[in-house]
Amino acid sequence: MRFLIINAHVPGFEGLQQILLDDVILEIAPRIDADAQILDVAGDWVSLGGVDLQINGALGLAFPELxxxxxxxxxxICQFLWDQGVDGFLPTIVTTSIENIQRSLSILADSKLPQILGVHLEGPFLNYEKRGAHPEEFLLPLSVESVKRVLGDYAEIVKVITLAPELDPTGDTIAYLKSLGITVSLGHSQATAAQAQIVFDQGASMVTHAFNAMPSLHHREPGLLGAAIANPNVY
Structure with a gap:
């Protein structure tokens, strides 16, 4: 069935628009003549649904406590987020025990809910000095072996890992995570600009809550932030 949405604000368009849909958007214009069911949104905004890459829980449940x-x-939670305009999200598991991480990963992998696009692991490979609220007793060194211990049999559902790259003495971990198809995001880190650039060159492509839990920009040491800002492939 075709729908014609009328009286809609659309990002990138001036004034009220009409939107013709038939499974996909066919046309956006100020006026459309079409045989379609009318949906008047009375001046509301119509846009693509949001994707939340870092949400630690909702409705009283923290995902590490699954x-x-x-x-x-x-x-x-999926219904609640959909009502707020979020079409898909990554439940985020913060630093906790390996047992808790793997239990949560198992439940999320088995949920088969279409809005759950994967999992974001924020930790446990974080710099002690920038750990913030992450419990120090569960922080782990960054190495391929540690990553394997944490992921266990659940690597496939993990889509993003936030880590402090300066903790890896071998320089092998980023390449290993990339080989698993996991996006590497830098955060809770004391990395210098040079250290950050090395892992950006290796394929790290994100920064988690930029400016928070990392050194500020400085004219003598731009740090992780400076390296990220200078790199057009980092988000």
Missing amino acids: NEENSDSLAK
């Missing part, structure tokens, strides 16, 4: 008893909350 278990069999509360796993039915995932469907409620």
Whole structure:
């Protein structure tokens, strides 16, 4: 069935627009003559649904606390986020025990909810000095071996890992994560600009909550932030 949305504000367009849809958007224009069911949105904004790459929980549930008893909350969280305009998201698991991480990964992998696009691991490979609220007793050194221990059998569902690159003495971990198809994001880090640039060259492509839990920009040491700003392929 074709729909004609009228009286809509659309990002990138001036004034009220009409949108003709038939599974996909066919046309956006100030006026469209078409045989279609009319949906008047009365001046509201119409846009693509949002994708949230870092959400630590909702409706009273933190994702590191997932278990069999509360796993039915995932469907409620998906509905809640959809109501707010979020079409897809990465549940984010902050630093906790390997047991808790893998339990949460298992439940999220089994959920099969289409809005859950994967998982973001924020930790446990973070710099102690920039750990923020992440519990120090669960921080781990950054190495291929440590990554394998944390991921266990659940590497496939992990889509993003936030880490402090300066913790890797071998320089092998970024390449290993990329080989698994995992996006590497830098955060909770004391990395210098030179250290950050090395891992950006290796394929790291994101910065987690920029300016927070990392050194500020300085004219003598631009740091992780400076390297990220100077790199057009980093988000």
